[in-house]
Amino acid sequence: MAVSPRSCWPAEALERHDMKVELKGNETIAAPRDAVWTALNDPAFLAECIPGCSGMREVGPDAYKVDMNLKVASVGGTFEGDIALSDKEPPRACRITVSGAGTLGHGNGEARFEIEDNGDGTSALSYQGKGEVGGLVAGVGQRILGSVAKHLTGRFFKAAKQKLEAPEKAAAGA
Template sequence: MKINNQFTINAKKDDVWNFFMDAEKIAECVPGCKEIFMISPTKYDSVIDVKIQFMTITFKTRGELLKAIDKERIIVEMNGKSIGFGLFQNKLTVNLLEIENNETLVDYEMDIHLTGKLASLGKVLMKGTITKTSEEFAENVQRLFQYS
C-alpha cells in the first residue's frame, strides 16, 4: 500500500532538515510514540500505540536511516511487530523543497506492507488509520515550528 502526501512548514529548509535528522525530536511528534531508544546515529527502536477504530495496538519498532541526501531527501525503513496482530514494514521517502525563504514543502511517500491480522483488517481501514496518523504528525511538526 502506498500513501503519498505533503505539507508545508513555516521554517527554513536547513531547520526542517535538522529536525528530520533527529529521531528523538521526530518521536515527540509521532502520535502514540511512548518510547524511543537510540541504538546508533542511524538506528533506533521505539514503542508506538496505534489506535485503529475501537482498539489500540502496541508496536515494537526498529527504524533505520537508509539514505540521506543533504537537505534534499531521506529514506527510512521501519519494521514493527505487535503480539497477535502481525507485522508491518514501511519504507518512507521524504523530499524537502524550499518554497520561499522561510517555507519548506515536505513531500513524502510511504510504501507499507502488512501481514497477519493487520492485513486482514482491510486495506481501507488501515489506509485510513495510517493517513490520519500521518496528518496528525504533520500538524504536530507544524505546531512545533510555529512555537520555536
C-alpha cells in the same frame, strides 16, 4: 471477564493476509529547510511527533528502536519496531525504513521525503512511501487501513508543524 482482541475478530481476519499500503503527499511548513531537515533527523523530535510513541532509543548511527501504543479501528495494541534513516542528501532528502511487530500484527515499509526551500522562509516537504502490514491489523480491510495510515501521517505532520512553526510564531508576536 476480559476479552482478547483475538476473540473480537472473524476467523478469516486471524489468517495471515498481508495488506499493502501506499502514501504520498505534500506539506508546506512555515520553517526554513535547514530547520526541517534538522528536526526530521532528531530522534527526540521524531519521538514527540510519531503518534502513539511511548519511547525511542538510538541503537546505532541513524538507527532507532521505538515503542508504540496504537489503536487501529476499534482495537488497540502495543508495538515494538525499528526505524532507520538512510540515503541522506542533506538538507534535501532522506529515506526512512520502518519495521515492527506487536499484539495486533506486524508491518514494514519505507518512505522517501524531499524538502525544498520555498524562498520565503517556508519549506515544501513531499513524501512517498509504501508498506505492508499483516496479522490482526490487516483484518480491518484495505480501505480502513489506508484511512488509518493517512490519519496517522496527518497526526505526525500536525505535531511536526506545531513544533517547527512555534519559534516563527513567537518571533512574529514579539
